[in-house]
Amino acid sequence: MEVKNRTLYVLEIMENGEHRSFDYETEDEAYHAFEFLVKTYKDNRIIDKGPVITADTITQLSISKTEVGSLPKCAIANYSPFEWFKDIHEEIMLSARIYHENQK
Numbered sequence: 292m293e294v295k296n297r298t299l300y301v302l303e304i305m306e307n308g309e310h311r312s313f314d315y316e317t318e319d320e321a322y323h324a325f326e327f328l329v330k331t332y333k334d335n336r337i338i339d340k341g342p343v344i345t346a347d348t349i350t351q352l353s354i355s356k357t358e359v360g361s362l363p364k365c366a367i368a369n370y371s372p373f374e375w376f377k378d379i380h381e382e383i384m385l386s387a388r389i390y391h392e393n394q395k
Contacts, residue, residue, distance in 0.1 A: 296358065297358075297359050298356060298358055298359070299314045299315065299316070299356075300314075300316070300321035300354060300355070301313065301314055301321065301354065301355045301357050302315065302324045302325055302352070302353075302387060303352070303353050304351070304352055304380075304383060304384055305353075306350040306380045307380075311387070311388075313387055313391040315394075322354065322372075324387065324390050324394070325354050325372065325374075327386075327390055328390070332376050332382070332386075335376040336375070336376055337374075337375040337376065337377055349376070350375065350376045350377070350379060350380045351374075351375055352373065352375070352376065352383070353372070353374075354372060
């Protein structure tokens, strides 16, 4: 079976070891989903935090550019942008799923 190479832009939501991702075909589509969630949950944003946060109540939202198919070893997806939120994991997951389904 031949593996086709392609690029996906993935909206990722992570909290306390739980990870959910939503694939988009273009960077603009992924960014619009990211922007929708940031605006929707702006009151829960954590401002001025570095890239490593260990608190269980923190939800990290990011976009990764992912290559699908056969890749050279040691290939790393690049992440940007990212935001953190507190106390909204279930809500942001539901909103991300609904937004993703509505974009199909």
